[in-house]
Amino acid sequence: MIKLRINGEERALEVDPEMPLLWALRDVAGLTGTKYGCGEALCGACTVHLDGEAVRACVTPMRRCEGRAVTTIEGLSKDGSHPLQKAWCEQGVPQCGFCQAGQIMTAACLLANVPKPSDEEIDRSLAGNLCRCGTYTRIRAAVKQAAGIEEGSR
Amino acid sequence: MTGALSRRGFLGALGQTALGGLVLTVLPREADAKDEKDKAAKSEAPRVDKPPPGFTPNVFIHVGSDGKIVIMCHRSEMGQGVRSTIPALLAAELGADMAHVTIEQAPGDPLFGDQNTDGSSSIRNAFVELRQIAAVARTMLVAAAARRWKVAPESCHTEKSKVLHAGDARALTFAELADDAGKLPVPKPESVKLLAWKDLHLAEQSLPVIDAPAIVNGTAVFAADVKVPGMLIAVIARPPVVGGKLVKFDATRALALPGVKQVLEIPAPTPPYVFQPWGGVAVLAENTWAAMRGAKALALEWDLGKNASYDSQTYKDELSKSVSSAGTVARKVGDAEGALGKAAKVVQAEYHLPHLAHATMEPPATLAHVTEKHCELWTASQDPQTAREVAAKTLGLQTFQVTVHVTLLGGGFGRKSKADFVAEAALLSKLAGVPVRVQWTREDDLRHDYFHSVSTQQLTAALDDKGAITAWRHRTAFPPIGSTFNVAATRPGAGDLQQGVTDLPLTVPNVLAETCEAPAHVRIGWMRSVYNVFHAFSVNSFIDELAAARGVDPLAQRLELLGPPRKVSLSELGIEKLANYGAKLADHPVDTARMRNVVERVTQAARWDSRKQEGRALGLAAHRSFLTYVAVVAQVSKRADGRIAVDEVWICTDAGTVVNHERARSQMEGAVIFGQSIALHSGMTMKAGVAEQHNFHQYKLTRIGEAPRKIHVDLVESEGLPGGIGEPGVPPVAPAIVNAVFALTGQRVRELPLEKHGLV
Ligand code: FES
Ligand code: FES
Numbered sequence: 010m011i012k013l014r015i016n017g018e019e020r021a022l023e024v025d026p027e028m029p030l031l032w033a034l035r036d037v038a039g040l041t042g043t044k045y046g047c048g049e050a051l052c053g054a055c056t057v058h059l060d061g062e063a064v065r066a067c068v069t070p071m072r073r074c075e076g077r078a079v080t081t082i083e084g085l086s087k088d089g090s091h092p093l094q095k096a097w098c099e100q101g102v103p104q105c106g107f108c109q110a111g112q113i114m115t116a117a118c119l120l121a122n123v124p125k126p127s128d129e130e131i132d133r134s135l136a137g138n139l140c141r142c143g144t145y146t147r148i149r150a151a152v153k154q155a156a157g158i159e160e161g162s163r
Numbered sequence: 164m165t166g167a168l169s170r171r172g173f174l175g176a177l178g179q180t181a182l183g184g185l186v187l188t189v190l191p192r193e194a195d196a197k198d199e200k201d202k203a204a205k206s207e208a209p210r211v212d213k214p215p216p217g218f219t220p221n222v223f224i225h226v227g228s229d230g231k232i233v234i235m236c237h238r239s240e241m242g243q244g245v246r247s248t249i250p251a252l253l254a255a256e257l258g259a260d261m262a263h264v265t266i267e268q269a270p271g272d273p274l275f276g277d278q279n280t281d282g283s284s285s286i287r288n289a290f291v292e293l294r295q296i297a298a299v300a301r302t303m304l305v306a307a308a309a310r311r312w313k314v315a316p317e318s319c320h321t322e323k324s325k326v327l328h329a330g331d332a333r334a335l336t337f338a339e340l341a342d343d344a345g346k347l348p349v350p351k352p353e354s355v356k357l358l359a360w361k362d363l364h365l366a367e368q369s370l371p372v373i374d375a376p377a378i379v380n381g382t383a384v385f386a387a388d389v390k391v392p393g394m395l396i397a398v399i400a401r402p403p404v405v406g407g408k409l410v411k412f413d414a415t416r417a418l419a420l421p422g423v424k425q426v427l428e429i430p431a432p433t434p435p436y437v438f439q440p441w442g443g444v445a446v447l448a449e450n451t452w453a454a455m456r457g458a459k460a461l462a463l464e465w466d467l468g469k470n471a472s473y474d475s476q477t478y479k480d481e482l483s484k485s486v487s488s489a490g491t492v493a494r495k496v497g498d499a500e501g502a503l504g505k506a507a508k509v510v511q512a513e514y515h516l517p518h519l520a521h522a523t524m525e526p527p528a529t530l531a532h533v534t535e536k537h538c539e540l541w542t543a544s545q546d547p548q549t550a551r552e553v554a555a556k557t558l559g560l561q562t563f564q565v566t567v568h569v570t571l572l573g574g575g576f577g578r579k580s581k582a583d584f585v586a587e588a589a590l591l592s593k594l595a596g597v598p599v600r601v602q603w604t605r606e607d608d609l610r611h612d613y614f615h616s617v618s619t620q621q622l623t624a625a626l627d628d629k630g631a632i633t634a635w636r637h638r639t640a641f642p643p644i645g646s647t648f649n650v651a652a653t654r655p656g657a658g659d660l661q662q663g664v665t666d667l668p669l670t671v672p673n674v675l676a677e678t679c680e681a682p683a684h685v686r687i688g689w690m691r692s693v694y695n696v697f698h699a700f701s702v703n704s705f706i707d708e709l710a711a712a713r714g715v716d717p718l719a720q721r722l723e724l725l726g727p728p729r730k731v732s733l734s735e736l737g738i739e740k741l742a743n744y745g746a747k748l749a750d751h752p753v754d755t756a757r758m759r760n761v762v763e764r765v766t767q768a769a770r771w772d773s774r775k776q777e778g779r780a781l782g783l784a785a786h787r788s789f790l791t792y793v794a795v796v797a798q799v800s801k802r803a804d805g806r807i808a809v810d811e812v813w814i815c816t817d818a819g820t821v822v823n824h825e826r827a828r829s830q831m832e833g834a835v836i837f838g839q840s841i842a843l844h845s846g847m848t849m850k851a852g853v854a855e856q857h858n859f860h861q862y863k864l865t866r867i868g869e870a871p872r873k874i875h876v877d878l879v880e881s882e883g884l885p886g887g888i889g890e891p892g893v894p895p896v897a898p899a900i901v902n903a904v905f906a907l908t909g910q911r912v913r914e915l916p917l918e919k920h921g922l923v
Binding site: 036043105146149 | 241372396449525526602830832834
């Protein structure tokens with residue numbers, strides 16, 4: 010039994026302590042917004058926040074989550090009103106959408122630490138998040154919009 | 164589509180409970196029953212009889228008496244935006260307010276016509292038919308209003324879910340008219356009048372991405388997100404080589420793991436592989452992690468079979484040998500061999516591209532619930548009707564006994580029109596006696612894909628003593644997709660060569676194209692833009708090489724080879740028939756004016772004239788595919804560490820009429836990144852029959868830091884017949900990048916990816 014806080018709610022999950030957080034979230038806690046893309050910390054599709062830090066849930070065993078707070082895409086805001094979620098819709102970022110929860114969770118962590126990131130900081134923070142559909146230019150634009158950065162001379 | 168059949172089918176779908184916007188239950192129809200036995204089976208399946216009140220002129224549209232409008236999307240959403248585009252087109256033709264519209268995903272059923280979401284065909288193949296479907300509904304609503312007002316229907320029009328009467332303020336809502344409209348005879352689709360394109364007001368709109376809100380809050384439903392009670396998750400250990408067989412296995416350790424419930428053998432397929440399961444041993448568990456661990460804990464012994472000799476290095480030499488002698492003639496104008504014999508100078512180059520994997524961000528997944536007389540599937544399928552047939556065949560059921568719910572697809576690119584993972588789920592659910600969701604791991608996905616063909620192209624040109632090009636010879640060798648369906652297929656068919664070989668306009672007096680032998684040793688499948696990838700690469704590279712050999716500007720060289728604006732005839736192409744992506748040549752000719760236009764626009768936008776600037780270079784490529792014309796300019800420079808960076812890309816597209824400009828732009832942006840991955844990083848190689856790339860550290864894709872700072876998309880405004888959008892952006896990207904690398908460094912890269920040459 011692992012006790013942790015998920016999206017603000019105290020949960021006790023009956024799981025093997027070695028089970029990666031990804032599968033505990035998806036298969037046990039019923040939160041399927043976090044995606045499996047590689048299982049090896051190579052794609053970022055499974056990104057969630059663990060005590061406010063972006064982690065790859067596919068390589069984070071449940072024993073490391075004991076007593077800690079996890080935020081998933083479902084808990085980023087109550088109603089889709091996080092500035093990143095709004096910017097993502099306004100910029101039409103998602104294509105297939107499969108990578109986007111991970112992209113948004115990584116970007117949310119970036120903005121929490123660096124409210125006005127530079128282009129390089131955006132790219133560096135999202136370097137671990139693949140998008141096979143190729144939405145990168147819009148991801149950058151949406152992060153900037155959410156951060157209130159004017160698109161300057163491009 | 165007959166009214167009666169249509170109605171029954173649609174109401175069946177509509178009456179179901181929905182989860183996450185997806186139709187999630189059963190759709191039996193006696194109308195489908197082929198004989199008495201069928202009917203008996205049918206009558207045992209659950210059914211839905213009560214139609215919701217309102218007006219349902221066909222399977223695509225329902226106007227409720229409560230004002231709610233349901234529009235079915237019959238094509239699969241995989242990022243191209245079809246769920247945003249088709250309903251918007253239908254709503255515009257109907258005159259419905261999108262605020263009143265709910266979009267339902269159609270189940271796999273021939274009632275909806277062709278649902279195979281492939282070949283960039285969703286709009287280009289059904290542009291008129293889709294509008295007719297909505298125009299039928301509009302005509303009936305207008306007729307109902309006109310009757311009530313005792314006016315001529317011609318004096319009425321629809322707008323914002325209302326019928327309005329011209330000249331006075333009379334208006335009735337669709338809700339008020341639904342019951343009356345439902346009592347009118349359904350006109351034939353061909354008989355109704357379509358609105359003028361400009362009156363649909365789609366060109367000037369930026370349509371919203373329908374599923375974006377659900378995607379950004381985590382509630383969007385992909386195949387792996389669907390759960391039913393009692394379900395187990397299956398992960399399959401497959402033979403490492405296609406066609407390999409299980410000799411023996413020991414599941415003791417797997418079965419001892421907590422959560423593991425069953426271990427089942429999947430028989431080896433017999434060639435041709437088509438959509439049969441790959442074979443292997445499946446571990447069924449309560450959760451995905453247990454199933455993955457279980458699959459790893461199996462002790463397995465394989466007989467790898469004859470494909471274990473497949474080695475990419477050796478095969479490359481074989482292809483090289485294959486194109487070094489004459490093949491089967493596919494296109495012939497004049498006497499190219501004769502001209503080559505008399506040439507003052509011969510320019511020749513050989514290009515090699517590796518196998519590629521689709522690598523959809525979502526690995527394949529399907530949930531199947533099989534009972535004695537029924538199979539219900541929830542699947543990320545591009546082709547739900549084929550999925551349905553494959554499941555039926557696998558289970559020995561009739562097609563109507565299989566229900567296919569289509570979830571969102573986390574990327575498709577052609578991978579998910581192959582139903583092998585559907586067959587696996589169906590088979591395992593039957594064997595296990597419980598619902599089973601098959602989950603492919605990333606390793607499974609990369610190692611057991613239907614790979615994009617490896618290919619070698621040899622291009623040869625003759626120059627006379629004045630430097631004029633007198634002959635063009637193109638030899639192409641690649642294992643064809645046909646080999647997946649027919650073991651005897653070792654070279655492409657004529658239809659395959661329309662993709663950049665036989666449909667290429669050339670103002671050269673002597674042209675010859677030949678296909679050369681290339682047997683397949685893996686499963687080959689279509690991947691986004693298919694053979695156009697390597698044909699566009701070799702042709703556009705070779706044009707650049709000719710320009711360099713002749714001391715001509717690459718843009719001028721291209722325009723010279725393209726020749727004056729004209730519609731190119733079959734005799735000019737030197738062929739008897741052109742598959743032309745299924746379209747009539749009269750409707751979609753090979754039009755050099757359109758190609759010139761995109762080339763000229765893209766080079767102007769990229770300021771080709773002032774391209775020679777310190778530290779950066781531009782490269783150009785252009786290609787027609789899926790009846791759409793695309794030209795690309797890539798700008799590259801060297802990073803501080805000497806590696807190549809793609810700084811900026813311009814892409815100009817003439818796809819005829821574009822319904823959803825916003826999604827078309829996003830497809831072009833995505834195509835640039837997809838093409839960039841092909842140019843810079845991706846390649847799948849085999850050693851002893853086994854794929855050497857297992858995950859994203861080996862099979863590399865473009866990451867954000869490498870994405871161009873800016874992708875300039877230019878869509879040509881047109882009211883011509885629509886061409887494709889999803890695929891045609893891809894082919895010119897890699898050659899534009901490689902041509903830019905040549906302009907920057909003088910290094911000509913003839914084998915992709917650039918990574919192989921230490922350039923990135
Ligand atoms: S699934 Fe965790 S990083 Fe890819
Ligand atoms: S939107 Fe499809 S993988 Fe990113």
